[in-house]
Amino acid sequence: MRQLAEQLKPIFEKMLQKEGFELFDIVFRKENRRWVLRIVIDNPTGYVSLKDCEFISSKIGEYLDSEDLITHSYVLEVSSPGLDRPLRGMPDYERFKGRLAKFWLNDGRVIVGRIKEVHEKSLTLESNGNDICFQADRVKRSRLEVEF
Template sequence: MSRIEELTRNLVAPAIEKNNFELVDVEYKKEGNNWYLRVYIDKEGGVSLDDCQIISEYLSEKLDEVDPIENSYILEVSSPGIDRPLKTQRDFDKFKGSLVEVSLYQPIDKKKKYEGELVGLINDKVVITDNGERKEFDINDISLVKPVIKF
């Protein structure tokens, strides 16, 4: 986590707590010619545009006070979406029993993607069951874990 991402987490924490939101993630990265500071929030029942505006206005004011970012950037506050990556223990607990896709950096048994029901994050291993077969993946070998959305 970069210094800016950590500072942003600390700055936004009071507003997140006050509004009973969950801070899902913060990312600061360059895309094309622009830098983006993205804050992903969630709450029971989902996030509205008004919720995003509350956090955006609060955080924008705090960032202006501290002025920690030298270059220009675009601040975005949004919901993580229904196919959000699972990153924290809380995420893995919340999606336990759901169908997930596990993407690996390197293939195991000639496969880089696995799909199955999430058992959980146990001792730094993501555990799924696929057709009754238990599979465990070391968290350091995983590039992404996300829910599978089927329509």
């Protein structure tokens, strides 16, 4: 069913772009004896509200019903990436400059700090009053940290 998700991806990207959103992720898989089409949307200029998810869910649901691409029953879920969203490279680092994030590096280190500077190929975080610089290609994965 990965093929279906790949088939739907460009269609939903275009649909979401028209509404001012981006497709963050799409997965279609069986979970607990039922099929789930999970679509994660993002707003490049702000946040994704519950109303946004409802609106996009309605749009996507209408499209899927009209095209009849999924022949069996399924559950459609539309959500945001969440408060502790994964960061996907330099554009996200730039977008979330000033925010607290956690970085897992290839050498096994884990660094939590505020994104201070984003350069062409490197990052600077402020962690416990110290600046920590590293090459972006050393990042294994990263995500925002929730702040209260």
